[in-house]
Amino acid sequence: MIRVILLGGGNLASHLALEFFKNSNIELLQIYNRTLAHIKDKEIYAPITDTTETLLDADLYIIASSDTAIEKLSKELAAKKGLVVHTSGATPRSILSNSHNGVLYPLQSFTKGSQINFKNIPFCIEANNKEDFILLEKFAKLVSSKVYAMDSEQRKNLHIAAVFVNNFVNYMYSIGEDICIENGIPFEVLYPLIQETAEKIQEISPKDAQTGPAIRKDKKTLVLHQNKLNQNQKYIYQLLSEAISNRN
C-alpha cells in the first residue's frame, strides 16, 4: 500500500483522485487545493484541505497543479520526508527543491468529464536517486501498464512532439471540419479516414505512410487545392506541402 497526498484541483488532479480512490493498492490520504471550492466534490475520495500546513506524512506527494504553482508548493513541502513529484511535461525536475523529488508525467490530454482508462496511458517517470525511482516506478505500475524512464530533457522534447501529434493534428481536423461545413458536407464522412491515418502509423512509420499530392509532387492538384482555400488555410497548405515535397 502506497500512501499518497494529491495536490491540485484541475482536470488531471480530478482524474487522478478518482483513479487513486478506486485503486486498492493506493491509500489516498488527503487532497489539497488552494481554492477549496474547486475540490469540494472530491471529499468522497479523501479529506480535503486548502492549507499545506495540515498535510500529513505520506510516501508520495503528487503536485498535479498548474505549472506555475509547482515551485511554490514544492517549497511548502520542504519539511516532508516523502517523495515529492510533479506531473508536468514542460517543467524540469530541478524546479523541485525537496530532498526526495521526481516527476510522474502522464502523457495524455485530459478533458473534463470524459472517462479515462489509466492502464493505457504512458507514465514517464524520473527521480533524483535510485531508491526514489524504484518507489515511483512501483507506484506508476499500479496505475498504468506503460511506464517509461525519461529524464527532464527527454520529457521536454516528448512534450514538443505531443504538440505536433495532438494540438497541431487537432487543428488539421479543425480545418477539415471548416471546409466540410462551408461546402455542406457532413464532417463524419472523414471519420474513417482519420481513424485509419491514426492506426496506420502503429504498423508502419509515418515517413513510409505519407501519401497525397505533395509527396507525389502533383503540382496540378496542389495549385487546384490552393485556389479553393482562404488565406490562412492556403499558407498552411503551402508550407506543409513544401515541407513534405522536400522531405524525399
Next chain:
Amino acid sequence: MIRVILLGGGNLASHLALEFFKNSNIELLQIYNRTLAHIKDKEIYAPITDTTETLLDADLYIIASSDTAIEKLSKELAAKKGLVVHTSGATPRSILSNSHNGVLYPLQSFTKGSQINFKNIPFCIEANNKEDFILLEKFAKLVSSKVYAMDSEQRKNLHIAAVFVNNFVNYMYSIGEDICIENGIPFEVLYPLIQETAEKIQEISPKDAQTGPAIRKDKKTLVLHQNKLNQNQKYIYQLLSEAISNRN
C-alpha cells in the same frame, strides 16, 4: 446481380477487384489494364484484358485508373450502353463523355497489401441522371454502409479536407517521430495520445477539443519549444501556433 467491369491496375483497383469477387451480389465480368502484367494476379477474380475493344456489355464500368487516364478510357468506352463511372476525388464528373456517367469515390487511403473492410469506407456518389444515380447507389450499398450523395464541387472540397486530416496529419506524426528518434524516446509512447486525439473529435468538434500552449496563449512555452526545433519544424510550429492563437 449487378454486372461490373473494372478498369485499372493500381492499389484501389486491386482492393476493389477482391471485394467485387467476394461479393455475391456483384458479377465481376472482366478486369482491364493497359499493362496486362500488372493485373496478371487478378485472373483468379475475372478474365483480364489489355484492350478496351474486347470489353463486354455490363451494367457498370468502373474506371479506377490513375486520374490522367480517365478521359481517354471514357472515350474508348463511348459505344457502351452501361453506366461509366470514375473513382477519383480530384476529378470532376464532367470529364466523362459517356451518355451514362457518374462518380463512385471511396474516401480512404489505400495501401498495398493491407486488408480493407469496405463496409466502413464512405462512398461518395454522383450521376448525370436520376436513374443512373439509383443504380450507382444500389451498387455502392452492396459494398459499403456509408454512401453519400456528393456533387463534383463538394467532392473536390472533401478531397482538400482529406489532405488536411490525412496527409498533413501524417506529416505531423512524422515530425513527432523525428523528435522522438533524435531524443532516444520510443515513438510508441505517443500512440495512445494519437489514438485519443483521433477519437475525441467524433464526440466533440475539433474546435472545442483544441488544447495546448497556442490556444492558452502560453508564450513562455511557445518560445521554449521553438528553441528546441530545427528550422523547418520551427516554421511549422510558428505558423500553426499563430493560426490556433488567432482562432479564438
